[in-house]
Amino acid sequence: MFRSRCGGCHTEGGPAPFALRTFEQARAWSSSIRRAVASGAMPPWHADPRYGAFSNDRRLPASEKAKLLAWIDGGSLPGSAPREAVSVERPASSGGIDWSIRVPDLVFELPEEVTVPAAGDVPYHGYRVETGLAEDVWIQAAETRPGNSAVVHHIIVQAFSGAGAVRASPGGDPRTAGDLGGYAPGTGPLVMPPGVGRRLPAGAVLDFQMHYTPTGKDETDRSRIGLILAAEPPRHESRTALCSTPFLWIPAGERDVRFEADLTFPRATRLLSLRPHMHLRGDTFEFRAEYPDGRSEILLLVTGYDFNWQTTYRFAEPRPLPAGTRLRCTATYDNSGGNPLNPDPGRDVSWGRETTDEMMIGFVDYYEVDE
Ligand code: HEC
Structure with a gap:
């Protein structure tokens, strides 16, 4: 359970302050885990639970929460640690990348390897990626993958129409053509419901807003987005x-x-x-x-x-x-x-x-x- 529910952030060099991927690590942190999980502070999720149901809700289901707390109250014994509840599907592998969607029809990556310094605050930065598309395409699913998950805190990818496309800006620009999802630990790929698609116009430019967090040594990253295209124009345009x-x-x-x-x-x-x-x-x-x-x-x-x-x-x-x-x-x-x-x-x-x-x-x- 720790690996799937916590390990996306609690990993060496990840956005959380310590790793939680092994039994020993979980045991060492068990009293603060008890506090953070019982209060609902972890996993972090900022939506008031009284409203709406969201597919990327990171909170633990009640049964998993109860099992986790019972394990800690029982003395955090080895062998009785809560097991992974989430079954990991076999990913589709291509070019050394394991996609959780099928192998994408189109892949766009950062224009260059980005060097992330060992320490200090790395300001948000928008990278512009030309698609060079000759005609409009319809996106059915999109998966953004960090090149180096140790330094990538999260990514937002937006599409702008080509001619006179707005330059990427650190705070995000409201004249966006469309969100293509992005990456954050625990958030899966963007998948449109059947019959719905998102148009990516000819000549579109993608803006990758990158939030990097240094790990203590110099790192490089080249993140990318994979797109699954609809075979025919969808009934509804998102x-x-x-x-x-x-x-x-x-x-x-x-x-x-x-x-x-x-x-x-x-x-x-x-x-x-x-x-x-x-x-x-x-x-x-x-x-x-x-x-x-x-x-x-x-x-x-x-x-x-x-x-x-x-x-x-x-x-x-x-x-x-x-x-x-x-x-x-x-x-x-x-x-x-x-x-x-x-x-x-x-x-x-x-x-x-x-x-x-x-x-x-x-x-x-x-x-x-x-x-
Ligand atoms: C989406 C990222 C993310 C996930 C998922 C996540 N954490 Fe965290 N966790 C953080 C960050 C960031 C911090 C440090 C900042 C903070 O306290 O908000 C943190 C801090 C903590 C702390 C220290 C809190 C304190 O009061 O000092 C504990 C304990 C913890 N996490 C346990 C867990 C457990 C257990 C899980 C899984 C059930 C989990 N976290 C899942 C990001 C995450």
Whole structure:
């Protein structure tokens, strides 16, 4: 269980501070594991569990949690450690890479080997990758793979249409054509439901936003994305919409500064995923559906937002919205000294590209249906 549920992050040089892949390691950490697992702090997951069901939910199912705690309470004995509950499927191997999707039709990689220094903060960086596609293609599944998982914290891949494509920026650019998923420990490949596809336009440019964490020695990485293409154009096209406002003003020292944005879906829609994007002062982000009949409900509430994990919340089943539904997004920011990520509580902050400025974007992946 440790290997599959914890080892994606708790590995030598991974994003977590210590490895948890063997029985001995788990035993050495058992009392803090007990605390972190019992409180729900680990595995980390920032969505309020009262709302929505997500396929990439990292939390332990209740039965696994109970087994883990019982093992620790029983003295963390060898031989009785909880076993892997997840069966590992045989991966498709090609060019030395084990893909969990089938062998991809197209693979795009970083334009060069990136050198990650031994120590220090490596700022977020966007790498531009030309696809050189002569015609539009339809993506059915996409898997992003780190070249060197010891240094890759996470990756976000977005597609921009070719002509005049926007240059990659550290904070992400709202004029995106579409999220192609990305990589984070514990999040599987992006797989479209049957009959749904994502268009990658001719000449498209991919932006790989790379978050690297140094390991103590110089490392190199060349990450890549593999795409499975649909044989024929799908019935429904999946797109990305933005629930966003640029009019942010976050006074120095203030907590709980609130902004709203909304987005109306004129036709019957199915939501595939939601991704809140704020920078270091972001605190909470709510997506609420306001239905034409006056009812409303929360679809996702992220609390304790952490800029370091740009998590996409993928619905376990496409979420239906009747025609005319308004999506209302509410974000709060903490510009006080009580926010441990805040680089400068003495500064008024507004919209900007740098991570020390702010953004408010809800990325919404959806498709329309006839009803
Ligand atoms: C998605 C990545 C990720 C996964 C999966 C994950 N962890 Fe962690 N873990 C972290 C990070 C990052 C930290 C250090 C920062 C923090 O405490 O949030 C951490 C810290 C911890 C700590 C120290 C907490 C403390 O209070 O000092 C424990 C114990 C722990 N993890 C146990 C686990 C166990 C057990 C699992 C699996 C059931 C697990 N983690 C899964 C990323 C992860």
